[in-house]
Amino acid sequence: MASENTTPVVLCWHMHQPDYQNHKTGEFLFPWVYLHCLKDYVDMAAHLEHHPGAKAVVNFAPVLLEQIEDYLLQIERWRHDGPTMGDPLLAALVAPTLPTPGSPAFLALIDKCLRANKERIIKRFPAYARLADVADLYRTRPDLQRYLSAQFLADLLVWYHLGWMAETVRRTNAVVQGLQEKSHNYTLEDRRALLDVIAELMSSLGPRYRHLAQKGQIELSMSPWGHPILPLLLDFGSARESLPDITLPEHSGYPGGRERAIWHMNEGRKTFERFFGMAPRGCWASEGGLSQATLALLSDQGILWTASGDSVIHNSLRYAASGHAGPEQESVHQPYRFGEASVTAFFRDDGLSDRIGFSYADWHAKDAVGDLVHHMEAIAREPGTRVISVILDGENAWEYYPENGFHFLDELYEVLERHPKLRLTTYTSYLEGAKTSPAQLPELVAGSWIYGTFSTWIGGPDKNRAWDLLCDAKQQVDRALDNEPLSADQKEAALRQLGLCEGSDWFWWFGDYNPAPIVQDFEQLYRRHLVNLYERIGCEAPANLFQPMSQGGGAPAKGGAMRPGHEAEL
Structure with missing residues (x-):
């Protein structure tokens, strides 16, 4: 039994990828779902399995779970002589015939196979590094491309997937180890053996996480289905609670936003329960985006807890203090309830969380974990600390990180599962064992885990234009559903396509501060989703959907896929 003198610590890992599939053709335009399955979701489960005394919360976006299901379905159909798999990289890995050397398709696959961390993945393996050096030469010398061979591409495809392999698998799987030792001249049989490993790992994810949850080691929670920013669906004006002067889109609000927010919660729950066989009790509202109206909606949905960044609670505490309605003990490290909402909110310690995301990758694992735990110990001694959230x-x-964070994560769980003063737990377990009620505040000031604002998703010219295009499309969908002779299946398909367009990721990437190639990828995919939406309802897409809306050009830390919680940390 855990000592009452220990301080609860919750590690909450959020697993999320937007929908990369063109649902008109079935093609996955980017491979990040299956590659993160192969590398990260597998490793994160394996570390917990290796440390049975550790606990964590693992949050999944339902749209990610559905893509995992679709990949597995496509692989099985292909194995039974069905159509080619819809992901070009995965299909090429096992293709009997590869594109002609020097052809556009050949060069496109080379480019895709170099989209990996150069220092930590490509350079780690001499054979992969040599292939990358050759590819760099031939990409700049079109006159030499005729001398490339199909074997070069076959080897590059294998090493790309080996580079993205989970570290826990790399250390134990005989097929992976054999392919690495072979290093070159991979046969079609080799490539198909690698696909078998990929399929086995992807199909193991649901059962592994479900088993960890069933034995009480993890709590599984969900985000809304398509990962929308719920407060903005409910009310664009919520962005002004933390940024009063922010410029909003031309549309005064998202049409029918409350109904759409409820739809995302309901669809998300269906997918979650199908994948894991249990109902979620917690919800990481996409990007930690909360508002008072969002808390009320989550309460109505029967959600027990939610979470956001510490800037949100700081803003809310200041608001409460201005009306002399603050709690007796102000602290980021305790749960809160707001107004009449029954859902309990926890708040991320941005300093601790961002150390993992932005600082420790270049540290020795023992030093990094020692530093993190030292800060946790200091926080545990502060007045008002009841639970620490990372x-x-x-x-x-x-x-x-070196070796996909293997040493850091292994050391982190090893230290925390036996720490005499810190106790890993989950949010539901914490609430069930809590002897005191959450602190009460009159109202939550709307915001997200990034800066405590919504500026990452609304307010800039490119972001606002994207919202206006979405609002126009939503109005057209509403008219079509009311007036067009659409079948029940057609209506459902249209609403799901709309849900993809409502996701947070498109708005995240728009803006000059993000890298141009990634901005181009995401804005093209966003426009494709919108065009497909118009086609679903039998309407012609407006001409402005075929015009780029954002260019990018910045160089943010870690490529922009992660951001620190506080603006000063950029």
Whole structure:
């Protein structure tokens, strides 16, 4: 039994990828779902399995779970002589015939196979590094491309997937170890053996996480289905609670936003329960985006807890203090309830979480964990500390660490599962064992885990234009559903396509501060989703959907896939 003198610590890992599939063709335009499955989701489960005394919260975006299901379905169909798999990289890995050397398709696959962390993945393996050096030469010398061979591409495809392999698998799987030792001249049989490993790992994810949850080692929670920013669906004006002067889109609000927010919660729960066989009790509202209206909606949905960044609670405490309605003990490190909402909110310690995301990748693992735990111990001694929350995504940080964060995560769980003063737990377990009620505040000041604002998703010219295009499309959908002779299946398909367009990721990437190639990828995919939406309802897409809306050009830390919780930390 845990000592009452220990301070609860919650590690909450958020697993999320937007929908990369063109649902008109079935093609996955980017491979990040299956690659993060292969590298990160597998490793995160394996570390917990290796440390049975550790506990964590693992949050999944339902749209990610559905893509995992679709990949597995496509692989099985292909194995039974069905159509080619919809992901070009995965299909090429096992293709009997590869594109002609020097052809556009050949060069496109080369480019895709170099989209990996150069220092931590490509350079780690001499054979992969040599292939990358050759590819760099031939990409700049079109006159030499005729001398490339199909074997070069076959080897590059194998090493790309070996580079993205989970470290826990790399250390134990005989097929992976054999392919690494072979290093070159991979046969079609080799490539198909690697696909078998990929399929086995992906199919293991649901059962592994479900088993960890069933034995009480993890708590599984969910985000709304398509990962929308719920407060902005409910009310654009919520962005002005933390940024009063922010410029909002031309549309005064998202049409029918409350109904759409409820739809995302209901659809998310269906997917979650199908994948894991249990109902979620917690919800990481996409990007920790909360408002008082969002808390009320989560309460109505029967959600027990939610969470956000510490800037949100700081803003809310200041608001309460201005009306002399603050709690007796102000602290980031305790749960809160706001107004009449019954859902309990926890708040991310941005300093601790961002150390993992942005600082420790270049530290020795023991030094990094020692530093993190030292800070936790100091926090545990502070008045008002009741629970310490470390919340960050479970996929993007590890490629910057040696060996996919293997040593850091192993040391982190090893130290915390036997620490005499800190106790790993989950949010539901904490609430069930709590002897005191959450602190009460009159109202939550709307915001997200990034800066305590919504500026990452609304307010800039590119972001606002994207919202206006979405609002126009939503109004057209409403008219079509009311007036067009659409079948029940057509209506459902249209609403699901709309849900993809409502996701947070498109708005995240728009803006000059993000890298141009990634901005281009995401804005093209966003426009494709919108065009497909118009086609679903039998309407012609407006001409402005075929015009780029954002260019990018910045160089943010870690490529922009992660951001620190406080603006001063940029």
